[in-house]
Amino acid sequence: MNEKPQYQIDTLAVRAGQERSQFGEHSEALYLTSSFVFTSAAQAAARFSGEEDGNVYSRFTNPTVTMFQERLAALEGAEACIATASGMSAILSTILSLLKSGDHIVAARGIFGASQQMFGNIMPRFGVTSSFVTGSAPAAFRAALQANTKLIFIETPSNPLTEVFDIAALADIAHEAGALLVVDNCFCTPALQRPLDLGADLIIHSATKYLDGQGRVLGGAVCGGKALVEEVFKFMRTAGPTLSPFNAWIILKGLETLKIRMLAQSAAALDLARRLEAHPAVARVFYPGLPSHPQHALAMRQQATGGAIVAFEVKGGRTEAWRVIDGCRMLSITANLGDVKTTLTHPASTTHGRISPEARAESGITESLLRVAVGLEAVDDIEADLRRGL
Numbered sequence: 001m002n003e004k005p006q007y008q009i010d011t012l013a014v015r016a017g018q019e020r021s022q023f024g025e026h027s028e029a030l031y032l033t034s035s036f037v038f039t040s041a042a043q044a045a046a047r048f049s050g051e052e053d054g055n056v057y058s059r060f061t062n063p064t065v066t067m068f069q070e071r072l073a074a075l076e077g078a079e080a081c082i083a084t085a086s087g088m089s090a091i092l093s094t095i096l097s098l099l100k101s102g103d104h105i106v107a108a109r110g111i112f113g114a115s116q117q118m119f120g121n122i123m124p125r126f127g128v129t130s131s132f133v134t135g136s137a138p139a140a141f142r143a144a145l146q147a148n149t150k151l152i153f154i155e156t157p158s159n160p161l162t163e164v165f166d167i168a169a170l171a172d173i174a175h176e177a178g179a180l181l182v183v184d185n186c187f188c189t190p191a192l193q194r195p196l197d198l199g200a201d202l203i204i205h206s207a208t209k210y211l212d213g214q215g216r217v218l219g220g221a222v223c224g225g226k227a228l229v230e231e232v233f234k235f236m237r238t239a240g241p242t243l244s245p246f247n248a249w250i251i252l253k254g255l256e257t258l259k260i261r262m263l264a265q266s267a268a269a270l271d272l273a274r275r276l277e278a279h280p281a282v283a284r285v286f287y288p289g290l291p292s293h294p295q296h297a298l299a300m301r302q303q304a305t306g307g308a309i310v311a312f313e314v315k316g317g318r319t320e321a322w323r324v325i326d327g328c329r330m331l332s333i334t335a336n337l338g339d340v341k342t343t344l345t346h347p348a349s350t351t352h353g354r355i356s357p358e359a360r361a362e363s364g365i366t367e368s369l370l371r372v373a374v375g376l377e378a379v380d381d382i383e384a385d386l387r388r389g390l
């Protein structure tokens with residue numbers, strides 16, 4: 001499976017990266033081992049020094065984790081991929097391996113709540129500062145650049161408002177400034193969008209979401225060019241936010257159905273978004289697949305579908321939004337997304353509850369906003385559940 005470009009993404013999802021052991025197992029093996037044995041003292045020394053390729057210790061590499069990394073790299077069209085314990089540890093590892101005290105990040109305001117915390121509150125203690133850009137206009141990103149800006153960080157579509165960012169335009173702006181463009185590709189996954197093809201330098205994944213697809217384990221990954229990913233790997237093997245082999249095995253199998261899940265869940269999301277838009281108790285729907293979305297045209301150029309996340313504002317405030325949640329009998333009230341089970345979230349009081357009210361207002365996350373991560377149930381049933389509280 002080394003001749004990667006010959007296969008289409010559907011094929012890569014089930015075939016890429018598999019290494020069979022001497023037993024010839026058909027399904028990918030789960031190697032639950034913390035360390036690996038050597039045949040001699042000389043081999044141990046050669047493995048540790050890197051003179052000889054091979055596994056040493058599962059904080060560095062593990063065959064099951066390697067299979068996951070190879071498969072995801074193939075799907076993203078990336079030279080390399082490093083797996084991490086979670087999406088947040090993928091972001092942390094990227095920053096700590098590529099930036100140093102005195103460096104600066106330009107990030108979109110509407111990124112995942114924990115990412116905002118990391119850039120806004122944690123990193124400044126280590127001398128890495130960030131500017132947050134409201135809206136998605138490329139010119140606003142250019143205006144926020146400083147002499148010490150080392151990376152631009154976006155999520156597209158963003159969580160939860162599904163704001164769409166022009167990856168190619170932002171890659172140009174970053175590169176002109178000698179900075180990197182890092183894209184959190186959590187909402188689309190490579191099944192719908194491949195940021196590296198559009199000029200991005202690195203992709204962040206929370207594998208916890210669609211890559212697993214069934215809400216079972218936490219995981220993350222960083223994909224990109226060999227040299228950059230190697231830097232992240234050097235940090236990872238020392239610092240240790242490594243993906244467990246068990247989690248890697250779960251997500252590796254999840255990748256096999258990624259595309260059919262993403263297409264089915266996106267189709268259901270579009271259907272639901274249209275129905276919500278027509279409902280009298282709904283003030284506004286945010287879904288890139290709808291012509292009413294301000295960046296519909298860009299989304300349709302950049303993504304294969306509108307994705308599977310639909311956000312909407314109810315008429316009223318927190319009381320009315322919570323009434324919709326509390327009226328549901330089937331939908332899962334949880335902050336997770338990317339599951340085959342539809343989940344319903346009130347971002348202002350959960351995922352984005354810990355950021356300042358000012359930052360929340362600037363992000364456009366109101367008390368009346370709800371986020372539906374559409375799963376594989378029948379759209380009629382999902383709609384009926386939401387209608388009860390509307």
Ligand SMILES: *Cc1c(COP(=O)(O)O)cnc(C)c1O
Pocket residue numbers: 086087088089112114115155159184186187205206207208209218219220
């Ligand atoms: C969930 C999420 C993360 C963080 O991932 P974890 O696996 O929970 O650490 C990062 N970015 C986005 C867009 C997310 O939805």
